[in-house]
Amino acid sequence: MNATHPDRSLRSASLVAGTALLVLAALAVFANFGVLGGLVTPGDATATADAIASSERLFRWGVASLYLVAVLDVVVAVALRVVFAAASPAISTLAAGFRVAYAVVFVVAISHLAAVLPLSGDAERTLAQIEAFQNMWGASYVFFGIHLVLTGYLAYRSGFMSRIVGVLVAVAGLGYLADTFGAVLVPGYSVTVSAVTFVGEVALMLWLLIKGPRLTVGGAAVSTAGATSVPAWSVRRPG
Numbered sequence: 188m189n190a191t192h193p194d195r196s197l198r199s200a201s202l203v204a205g206t207a208l209l210v211l212a213a214l215a216v217f218a219n220f221g222v223l224g225g226l227v228t229p230g231d232a233t234a235t236a237d238a239i240a241s242s243e244r245l246f247r248w249g250v251a252s253l254y255l256v257a258v259l260d261v262v263v264a265v266a267l268r269v270v271f272a273a274a275s276p277a278i279s280t281l282a283a284g285f286r287v288a289y290a291v292v293f294v295v296a297i298s299h300l301a302a303v304l305p306l307s308g309d310a311e312r313t314l315a316q317i318e319a320f321q322n323m324w325g326a327s328y329v330f331f332g333i334h335l336v337l338t339g340y341l342a343y344r345s346g347f348m349s350r351i352v353g354v355l356v357a358v359a360g361l362g363y364l365a366d367t368f369g370a371v372l373v374p375g376y377s378v379t380v381s382a383v384t385f386v387g388e389v390a391l392m393l394w395l396l397i398k399g400p401r402l403t404v405g406g407a408a409v410s411t412a413g414a415t416s417v418p419a420w421s422v423r424r425p426g
Contacts, residue, residue, distance in 0.1 A: 210259060336357050338357075
């Protein structure tokens with residue numbers, strides 16, 4: 188039987204996931220606050236269209252950054268599946284699937300922003316495309332929230348990640364779900380729970396970058412007569 192190195196793959200996956208999350212966060216802040224936040228005036232089609240027309244290059248960079256964010260979401264999904272495969276292969280795959288689904292819907296949402304530039308001069312249609320982006324992105328958080336809840340569960344039961352991190356990640360997911368369903372079910376919903384609970388995402392990113400690359404995993408496939416081979420994992424937290 189060939190020897191395997193689960194420690195090496197777990198460390199690499201942790202580093203990849205953590206780095207992708209860090210870059211993703213930087214790009215998202217730039218696109219949302221540096222670009223859209225400065226150019227889009229809610230409810231004012233003329234002001235929004237004029238601002239985008241006068242800062243077209245900046246707007247293009249913002250849209251490109253969001254596309255990169257979607258790509259990095261897929262990278263994170265795959266890497267986290269590797270990190271948590273030992274906790275539960277089925278649930279880690281399901282969690283990855285929900286993040287990929289979120290990324291797909293996000294790309295479709297971004298396409299509404301990409302359609303804005305050819306509409307220069309048509310202020311109403313410009314604002315309509317931006318609102319379509321915001322609405323579709325908001326709806327996609329259902330998938331993202333479920334991904335975080337499942338990831339939090341995996342972190343909690345993993346044995347190598349702090350259970351506090353797992354709880355915080357799950358709470359972050361519940362925050363996104365609360366905001367998404369609250370906007371649909373509650374008239375005039377104005378609370379943004381995820382603006383507080385997002386700390387779970389930060390905790391996960393920091394753990395992946397700092398603790399993850401130092402994990403030591405020992406174990407090999409164990410087989411007995413008449414039984415299928417199963418991995419015997421022994422994961423030790425870094426000292």
